[in-house]
Amino acid sequence: MVAAVVAAATALHLLGGVDRPGVLAAVMAALAAVTVGSARWGLAHSARGSLRPVERLRRELERLTEDEAGGRVAVPATGDEMERLAERVNELLARLEIEVAQRRGFVADASHELRTPITGLRTRIELALSAPDDGDAEETLRQSLVDIDRLHRIVEDLLVLARLDSGDATAREPVDLGALVEAEAASRTPPVPTVVKAEPGIIVAGNRQRLGRAVRNLLANAERYAAAHIEVEARADGDRAVVVVHDDGPGIPPADRDRVFERFARLDPARSRDKGGSGLGLPIAREIALAHGGTVQVADGAYGARLVLRLPLLAR
Ligand SMILES: Nc1ncnc2c1ncn2[C@@H]1O[C@H](COP(=O)(O)OP(=O)(O)O)[C@@H](O)[C@H]1O
Numbered sequence: 001m002v003a004a005v006v007a008a009a010t011a012l013h014l015l016g017g018v019d020r021p022g023v024l025a026a027v028m029a030a031l032a033a034v035t036v037g038s039a040r041w042g043l044a045h046s047a048r049g050s051l052r053p054v055e056r057l058r059r060e061l062e063r064l065t066e067d068e069a070g071g072r073v074a075v076p077a078t079g080d081e082m083e084r085l086a087e088r089v090n091e092l093l094a095r096l097e098i099e100v101a102q103r104r105g106f107v108a109d110a111s112h113e114l115r116t117p118i119t120g121l122r123t124r125i126e127l128a129l130s131a132p133d134d135g136d137a138e139e140t141l142r143q144s145l146v147d148i149d150r151l152h153r154i155v156e157d158l159l160v161l162a163r164l165d166s167g168d169a170t171a172r173e174p175v176d177l178g179a180l181v182e183a184e185a186a187s188r189t190p191p192v193p194t195v196v197k198a199e200p201g202i203i204v205a206g207n208r209q210r211l212g213r214a215v216r217n218l219l220a221n222a223e224r225y226a227a228a229h230i231e232v233e234a235r236a237d238g239d240r241a242v243v244v245v246h247d248d249g250p251g252i253p254p255a256d257r258d259r260v261f262e263r264f265a266r267l268d269p270a271r272s273r274d275k276g277g278s279g280l281g282l283p284i285a286r287e288i289a290l291a292h293g294g295t296v297q298v299a300d301g302a303y304g305a306r307l308v309l310r311l312p313l314l315a316r
């Protein structure tokens with residue numbers, strides 16, 4: 001019985017580390033399997049009485065699946081494995097509830113983001129059609145293209161996020177981050193002078209396209225906010241590869257340094273939208289870094305915004 005409960009707790013713990021859609025179903029399936037398994041084990045090895053708590057937990061979980069989110073199982077004050085298992089189950093249920101709420105919020109935000117340019121597009125076309133002679137048809141089309149570009153960017157970014165969320169395993173190869181940063185910076189036409197200092201031979205294991213996207217997202221932000229110049233740096237620091245993108249714009253206040261990584265979060269929505277931002281640039285950069293065992297953070301700097309990407313160096 002003890003072994004079965006420990007196995008159940010371990011299975012729950014493993015599943016608890018997975019932050020993916022479908023995890024609710026997976027947890028429920030695992031619990032069902034574990035409780036049935038432990039019931040069989042118990043029948044073979046112990047008195048019938050010791051099975052009652054397992055059976056009760058199983059029934060409670062069955063009821064919860066049908067009742068959807070919000071519920072918890074009763075925690076018996078028995079001071080044993082059953083109490084700990086029930087507590088662990090409740091911790092997982094609480095996390096699932098938060099995740100479900102976040103996903104609902106994300107879908108609502110995404111719909112809102114898509115609706116705004118669609119409404120603009122529709123209004124503009126209706127106006128042009130209602131008075132075909134006194135409008136500038138070319139201007140209408142030009143503005144419509146701006147909206148369509150924005151829609152396109154949002155949808156592209158949503159697709160990238162969906163792929164990252166699904167945890168798809170992309171092929172890893174040694175990537176020279178210094179060379180990648182040089183190439184990404186060279187392919188842009190920044191509005192202000194950009195100085196790039198990239199050490200060669202900073203090798204990480206990763207997906208070149210995705211790492212390139214993460215770097216591009218940081219560069220695009222710096223270009224949007226910089227006042228007069230941007231500095232980009234790629235170097236090794238201990239066992240980490242570090243990319244720093246530093247601009248001399250208004251910066252990101254310390255209180256907002258986590259919020260800017262939330263999906264669709266913008267400190268200045270009007271400005272971000274005007275410049276075609278989707279509000280997904282930093283969240284995507286962060287997901288890419290996480291998928292590579294790294295981080296992206298807003299760091300302290302004497303001026304402006306300093307975004308730092310850190311990735312594990314491939315042992316040389
Ligand atoms: N370099 C920067 N300087 C100042 N603010 C920034 C910078 N980078 C990001 N931000 C803030 O973080 C928000 C989120 O960035 P991001 O996810 O890239 O979305 P977007 O660029 O589409 O607005 C931006 O809207 C902006 O408020």
Ligand SMILES: [Mg+2]
Nearest residue numbers: 221277281282
């Ligand atoms: Mg951006």
